[in-house]
Amino acid sequence: MKLLDLLGYYNYWVFAVVLMVGLYAVISKNNLIKKLIGLSIFQSAVFLLYITMDKVEGGTAPIIQAGVENQIFSNPLPQVLILTAIVVGVSTLALGLAIVVRIREAYGTIEEHEILGAD
Amino acid sequence: MIYVFALFLLTLLVITAVAIVRTTNLFVAVMLTSIFSLLMAANFFILDAADVALTEAAVGAGVTTVIFLSALALAGDVEQPRLGSRLLPLGTVGVLAVLIIYATFDKPRLGDPDAPVHQHVAPWYLEKTPEYMDIPNVVTAVLSSFRGYDTLGEVFVVFAACIGVLFILGVRPPGPAAELPAEPSGLRHHLIPQVVGRLLVPFIVLFGLYVQFHGEYGPGGGFQAGAIIATGVILYALLEGEAEALRAVPRSVLLGLVVGGALLFGAVGVVCMLMGGAFLDYSVLAADPVFGQQMGIIVIEAGVGMAVCGALLSIFHAFAAREGRP
Amino acid sequence: MLSAPLVVLLQPRGLAWAGATAAGLVSFAIAVALAMAVLGGETQTYAMGGWPAPYGIALAVDDFSALVLLLVTGAGAAALLAARPSVDKQIEEERQPLFYAAWLLGLAGLAGIVVSADAFNIFVFMEISSLASYILIAGGPDRRALPAVFKYLIMGTIGATFYLIGVGLVYMMTGTLNLADMQARIGDVVDLNPILVAAGFITIGLALKAAVFPLHVWLPNAYTHAPHMVTVFLAACATKVALYVLIRFDSMVFQDKLSDHVIQFAMFAMPLAVLGILVASAVAMFEGNLKRLLGTSSVAQIGYILLGASFVSQAGITAGAMHMFNHALAKGGLFLAVACLAYHYRDLRLSQLGGAAARMPWTCAALVLCGLSLIGVPGTAGFISKWLLITAALDAGPWGWTLVIVILVSSLMAVVYVWRIVETLYFQAPATEETGIVEAPLQLLLMTWLVALLNIAFGLAPAIPLTLAEGSAAALLGGMP
Numbered sequence: 001m002k003l004l005d006l007l008g009y010y011n012y013w014v015f016a017v018v019l020m021v022g023l024y025a026v027i028s029k030n031n032l033i034k035k036l037i038g039l040s041i042f043q044s045a046v047f048l049l050y051i052t053m054d055k056v057e058g059g060t061a062p063i064i065q066a067g068v069e070n071q072i073f074s075n076p077l078p079q080v081l082i083l084t085a086i087v088v089g090v091s092t093l094a095l096g097l098a099i100v101v102r103i104r105e106a107y108g109t110i111e112e113h114e115i116l117g118a119d
Numbered sequence: 120m121i122y123v124f125a126l127f128l129l130t131l132l133v134i135t136a137v138a139i140v141r142t143t144n145l146f147v148a149v150m151l152t153s154i155f156s157l158l159m160a161a162n163f164f165i166l167d168a169a170d171v172a173l174t175e176a177a178v179g180a181g182v183t184t185v186i187f188l189s190a191l192a193l194a195g196d197v198e199q200p201r202l203g204s205r206l207l208p209l210g211t212v213g214v215l216a217v218l219i220i221y222a223t224f225d226k227p228r229l230g231d232p233d234a235p236v237h238q239h240v241a242p243w244y245l246e247k248t249p250e251y252m253d254i255p256n257v258v259t260a261v262l263s264s265f266r267g268y269d270t271l272g273e274v275f276v277v278f279a280a281c282i283g284v285l286f287i288l289g290v291r292p293p294g295p296a297a298e299l300p301a302e303p304s305g306l307r308h309h310l311i312p313q314v315v316g317r318l319l320v321p322f323i324v325l326f327g328l329y330v331q332f333h334g335e336y337g338p339g340g341g342f343q344a345g346a347i348i349a350t351g352v353i354l355y356a357l358l359e360g361e362a363e364a365l366r367a368v369p370r371s372v373l374l375g376l377v378v379g380g381a382l383l384f385g386a387v388g389v390v391c392m393l394m395g396g397a398f399l400d401y402s403v404l405a406a407d408p409v410f411g412q413q414m415g416i417i418v419i420e421a422g423v424g425m426a427v428c429g430a431l432l433s434i435f436h437a438f439a440a441r442e443g444r445p
Numbered sequence: 446m447l448s449a450p451l452v453v454l455l456q457p458r459g460l461a462w463a464g465a466t467a468a469g470l471v472s473f474a475i476a477v478a479l480a481m482a483v484l485g486g487e488t489q490t491y492a493m494g495g496w497p498a499p500y501g502i503a504l505a506v507d508d509f510s511a512l513v514l515l516l517v518t519g520a521g522a523a524a525l526l527a528a529r530p531s532v533d534k535q536i537e538e539e540r541q542p543l544f545y546a547a548w549l550l551g552l553a554g555l556a557g558i559v560v561s562a563d564a565f566n567i568f569v570f571m572e573i574s575s576l577a578s579y580i581l582i583a584g585g586p587d588r589r590a591l592p593a594v595f596k597y598l599i600m601g602t603i604g605a606t607f608y609l610i611g612v613g614l615v616y617m618m619t620g621t622l623n624l625a626d627m628q629a630r631i632g633d634v635v636d637l638n639p640i641l642v643a644a645g646f647i648t649i650g651l652a653l654k655a656a657v658f659p660l661h662v663w664l665p666n667a668y669t670h671a672p673h674m675v676t677v678f679l680a681a682c683a684t685k686v687a688l689y690v691l692i693r694f695d696s697m698v699f700q701d702k703l704s705d706h707v708i709q710f711a712m713f714a715m716p717l718a719v720l721g722i723l724v725a726s727a728v729a730m731f732e733g734n735l736k737r738l739l740g741t742s743s744v745a746q747i748g749y750i751l752l753g754a755s756f757v758s759q760a761g762i763t764a765g766a767m768h769m770f771n772h773a774l775a776k777g778g779l780f781l782a783v784a785c786l787a788y789h790y791r792d793l794r795l796s797q798l799g800g801a802a803a804r805m806p807w808t809c810a811a812l813v814l815c816g817l818s819l820i821g822v823p824g825t826a827g828f829i830s831k832w833l834l835i836t837a838a839l840d841a842g843p844w845g846w847t848l849v850i851v852i853l854v855s856s857l858m859a860v861v862y863v864w865r866i867v868e869t870l871y872f873q874a875p876a877t878e879e880t881g882i883v884e885a886p887l888q889l890l891l892m893t894w895l896v897a898l899l900n901i902a903f904g905l906a907p908a909i910p911l912t913l914a915e916g917s918a919a920a921l922l923g924g925m926p
Contacts, residue, residue, distance in 0.1 A: 028208035074167035091280030097190040098287040106588040272569035283580040286543040
């Protein structure tokens, strides 16, 4: 009981910390690829938040097995949402990287301050 | 017991995240990101989210890493040390973190079955899935049918990413154009990857197909399957060289897969409308509504798998084709 | 039936401009039909997949949605009709099908957001439209489009993720994703902290997408370096849809529960709106590049819309909604005129555009008309919304007079920057002796004039948008005690 409580709050704190680590990378790093990595960390933290919500004590993955009665399941809805969100995240990332590649070709660098200075 | 393990995993997650931000070698950062995804996937599994764990592992740790690496090959992999003060970002971030943690104290306890999240909609899904669809995997049921419209949107997000990358990288880069090498390149001269890879590729593709069609019975479904099959082909491309891979699965086929997958999904919806139901209401597809639901789910999952596979491969080829130019 | 997104989605291979335009026109027609149905007095709803909400995803169109839907599909279709000459000049032929496909996706995404009644569904379509707009902007011929779109991508994704966090928190406390359902269930929530935090996240996330001051920094560069027709489309709709979601979420979900809500929203939104209006208008007065000037002016206009909404009164929201519509007309027309100018003039800095009026008289005249609407001269559409805004401000209590002064001062600033444009076009000597600068191609020109004339038409006869706007305010305020 106690451990599960602690774990519950710990999950949320980890979420907050990882979220901010990612955000920090996006805001303060100059290298464009680093920013994108930070962005993906930032998004992953959100996934953690949603999935943490879906756990039910003593439950199991929401797959109904024939012949087993009265199973306790964890909530399927956040999982569906996160599946979608993961795919959206990857798509954004792919686009972002394509843009970075073009920037590299056009400017010769992927450090933000150099790019801003070049124009 | 497993909760201690979870605590450990979560701590590792934080450490990895910090390490990623601090390192200046981008290659290291990308590898660490891959590990980060894997840790996330393990965590999801502990939290009973099997489908999500599979997707995060396949897409996050697998495909994302490949795309990052291809971009790194084109853009250079060392980050310059930052100038300027860190105070403002650190400050903002710190304040926000405190705010969020403050908000956590009122949240429902982890695992509490009485939390609002678990009332209302969720039990309805769990109850009604056997009745309406008779498939074991509730997540797939919700994803493809109850909230199928969202999934349609998601397929179009993937589609958008695909045409976006093709569009953006469709511009000829400055400098002399390099021909695709006439003879196969790739890792031909390295024996171990060759042997192992050749063994693996057919199994990977087979596994991908398994995941696709068993999405209703166990964790799996279109997205994971698409990613897995794409990974198999990418492995083939790495081994045999891009030219061979393009000969095996040419660009036009890829584009056809992407467009076909998206249209297939949409078409199912329209067919439902034409047969008298609402958009994406599968129960009108067959005489027996339950069977209709199952049919509908299989078809759209196939559409999803096709689209994801085609898109990921197109994106990979778009990046790879630019390789070798300075 | 709500097949607007569907029709657009089924054209992924925009093989020709014709295909794209046809899809755009069909969606516009559907939007008009929906608007007429809504004007008849009922909200249209539709359950996706036959599953009733909140188990399934529902679509709902009421006055507010209908208004925004009209302007989104209208702008998309109009821009497409005019697009061909401009796009041919700016984007290589092999990439054009991809470009038009992205356009359709953007249109579908925006339309999908507006008709949806489910919070997560809004997120999915928001990302579709965002990805599409990144693609469209990146098509710009100038290499500066690339860092601009990268910045937009980063800020936009942070915004979307914040929105997702907010929705997650609300879901955690209410257990549902359907907006109407949330409104009902939020009354049962005991612990308010997560809701407050959620409100904060959602607001910041959407503010990023809507370019509310001070989170607007991505906008001027993105609009300036995008291909010209893309700027027409985006300036008319993209940010407005984000504002739409913000206002809707706020009114439906948060108003009841958060006590002193009216004061809170006003406290946060109003100062930002005012700052946005003043700062942006001031900066626009000094801008040298025509597109960037108009882009910065858009930030100010977004401030007006937010200001209207922050009054949380019948008059205020009506004003905000009307301004969404009118600004789309005015800015859309202005950017269309810019596209005409750009057809022959390579460089869009004001210093290079001298004397354009002599060579492109129709274009410049249309530009002047739309500029007048932007300022809010009586007889144009812009006047209607400014007037409503002033009336709402006067009703708003002790700060009313200050706000009226703000509105008037900023309108004066608008006069200044529009005058600068007019002066350059009509009165300055040409910078270079370029021959061969004639009037813009007919397709572009016709569309520009159509939009310019619409500005006047809706200025003199604003009945339809006005009814919808008033209806929106009533619907949004319906839950207020």
